[in-house]
Amino acid sequence: MNTQLRENIHWVGYVDWSVRDFHGYNTNRGATYNAYLLQDEKTALIDTVKGLYLDHLLDNIRQHTPLEKIDYIICNHSEHDHSSSLPRVLAACPQAVVVCDQKCREFLKMQYDISEWNFQIVKTGDTLTLGKRTLQFMETPMVHWPDSMFTYVVEEKLLFSMDAFGQHFASSHRFDDEVDLPTVMAEAKTYYANIVMLYGKQIAKVLEQAARLEIEMIAPSHGVIWRSHIAEIVAAYQEWVVCQAKPKVVVLYDSMWGSTKRMAEAITQGAALEGVEAKLISVRAAGITEVATEVLDAGAIAFGSATLNMGMMPMMSAALTYLKGLHPVGKAGIAFGSYGWGKGATEDLQAWLQSTEIEILGEPLKCKFRPNREVLAECETIGRQLAEKARELAAR
Ligand code: FEO
Numbered sequence: 045m046n047t048q049l050r051e052n053i054h055w056v057g058y059v060d061w062s063v064r065d066f067h068g069y070n071t072n073r074g075a076t077y078n079a080y081l082l083q084d085e086k087t088a089l090i091d092t093v094k095g096l097y098l099d100h101l102l103d104n105i106r107q108h109t110p111l112e113k114i115d116y117i118i119c120n121h122s123e124h125d126h127s128s129s130l131p132r133v134l135a136a137c138p139q140a141v142v143v144c145d146q147k148c149r150e151f152l153k154m155q156y157d158i159s160e161w162n163f164q165i166v167k168t169g170d171t172l173t174l175g176k177r178t179l180q181f182m183e184t185p186m187v188h189w190p191d192s193m194f195t196y197v198v199e200e201k202l203l204f205s206m207d208a209f210g211q212h213f214a215s216s217h218r219f220d221d222e223v224d225l226p227t228v229m230a231e232a233k234t235y236y237a238n239i240v241m242l243y244g245k246q247i248a249k250v251l252e253q254a255a256r257l258e259i260e261m262i263a264p265s266h267g268v269i270w271r272s273h274i275a276e277i278v279a280a281y282q283e284w285v286v287c288q289a290k291p292k293v294v295v296l297y298d299s300m301w302g303s304t305k306r307m308a309e310a311i312t313q314g315a316a317l318e319g320v321e322a323k324l325i326s327v328r329a330a331g332i333t334e335v336a337t338e339v340l341d342a343g344a345i346a347f348g349s350a351t352l353n354m355g356m357m358p359m360m361s362a363a364l365t366y367l368k369g370l371h372p373v374g375k376a377g378i379a380f381g382s383y384g385w386g387k388g389a390t391e392d393l394q395a396w397l398q399s400t401e402i403e404i405l406g407e408p409l410k411c412k413f414r415p416n417r418e419v420l421a422e423c424e425t426i427g428r429q430l431a432e433k434a435r436e437l438a439a440r
Contacts, residue, residue: 045216047104049263050200052083056104058097061214066125068366069238070333073231074214077125078265080204081108082197085175088116089140090195090204091265095128102136111137116164116172118179119144120206121192122151126265131156143172145183148191171198182253184208186246188239194254201260208247209277211235211267221272228268232277235266236284237340238333241370244285251281287373289343289437292321293430296335297348298328298357303382303414304350310420311346311380314427320434322427328359332366339367343434344376345402346426347393351383356392364396373401374440376433378426379408382415405433 047055057078063071077093079101087109093101105111114137119127122144130152134140141162144152149165152158166172172179182194188207195204211231217223240247262270262277270277293315299305308324315322323342327335339345347364349356356364379393390408397404409426411419 045218046222047218049080049202049261049269053197053200053202054081054108055079055218055263055269056081056089056101056108058093058100059214059216060094060097066212068332069212070331071212073212073227075212076214076266078263078267080263081105082174082177083109084177086115087113088118088143088172088174088179089114089133090118091120091126091206092117092129092133094125095132098129098132101129101133112139114140116141116143118195118204119148119152120195120204120265121189122148122155123189124155127152127155134161145181145191145193147185148193151189151191166193184246184250186243187250188243194250196257201258203254203257203259203262205262205264207239207265208250209262209270209281210239210264213267215268218269219272220268220270223268225273225276229276229280231267232280233284233340234333234337236281237337237370241284241287241336241340241372244287244373247281248285251278251285284340287340287375289374289434289440290321290341291431291435291438292323292342293344293346293427293434294323294325294338294342295346295348295427296325296327296360296363297346298326298350298360299348299382300350300352300357303411304348304380307380307382307409307411307415307419307423308346308348310415310423311348311427311430314424315431315434316427317424318428318431320431322431327363328357332363335363336367336370339372339375342375343437344405344430346378346380346430347397348380349389349393350381351386351389354386354388356381356389360389361392364393368396368400371401374437376403376405376430376437378405378430380410380423380426381408382411382413384413405429
């Protein structure tokens with residue numbers, strides 16, 4: 045495996061081939077926790093890895109240098125996947141100084157016993173000279189936590205971008221031009237939708253700041269390193285930060301005995317007849333990760349649920365709780381669903397829509413028991429209306 049980014053700059057992280065659940069995010073292609081070693085007159089470790097994989101990190105570092113040689117550990121973000129091995133890394137190299145921003149120090153203090161740690165607190169614009177190389181720091185709050193920071197190696201035009209531009213993607217390769225680009229772009233989209241969609245405004249600001257830097261390589265804390273397709277990933281981020289809609293309709297549903305599913309199919313058919321991309325997703329079968337990913341670039345969304353216990357189906361409720369937290373913007377939507385002797389699901393869906401910024405396209409379409417031909421025709425009409433709205437939003 046080629047782990048060299050530049051002369052004396054190496055990836056020393058861990059490839060987690062088997063992880064399939066990253067705090068609820070379905071990581072079908074595994075993940076990586078990236079850490080990097082910069083050797084100059086001084087030696088710096090950029091981030092650490094999830095605590096379980098401490099030994100791998102230390103072994104990877106030892107291939108290049110003894111642990112005692114590490115002078116600085118740059119902590120760009122204190123979330124567990126990057127910091128939970130830090131206490132034991134510091135125990136192995138106690139002379140190392142932790143370099144981070146003030147917020148990161150606060151967060152580390154609330155997670156670990158830092159009483160014996162030496163810190164150097166930095167802020168945007170501060171630099172740290174390692175010898176021939178200079179590290180320049182940029183605070184990037186909410187990308188992904190308030191403590192987050194980018195580290196830029198001035199002489200190498202190399203940006204360590206923490207969670208930004210990451211992907212949960214296990215591979216024996218470390219660089220974007222060594223793997224299948226459509227696959228890695230799809231994983232970058234899934235990562236954006238599920239981890240940072242909520243912070244689009246802050247990320248847009250960071251993109252503006254980063255545009256002032258000359259960048260030849262972006263090394264995120266997850267997935268492959270961007271060196272040949274920087275323009276593609278930055279262009280994709282520029283669309284994702286505003287949840288730019290495509291002419292695309294997504295129909296999300298959960299059904300009990302097939303009636304709501306039948307309605308969902310008819311809505312999807314109506315949208316497809318208008319020539320837009322139309323996706324039918326059973327939230328129970330697909331799971332929340334796919335739901336968030338497909339909503340990111342949808343223009344219009346139909347939300348359907350059968351009634352269970354006077355409310356919506358539980359997996360629909362879970363998906364909507366998740367989506368609300370991710371705060372998709374620039375979308376339009378409508379509720380639908382079948383019920384039997386008790387109502388409640390479409391009322392719940394409508395109330396949820398009213399609690400979001402999603403533009404509501406009309407009253408919910410309700411159906412008592414099985415949808416007849418007239419109801420299905422109505423569903424198809426709604427599908428066509430959603431398609432028209434998706435086109436309109438995509439043109440903005
Ligand atoms: Fe990869 Fe926000 O941690």
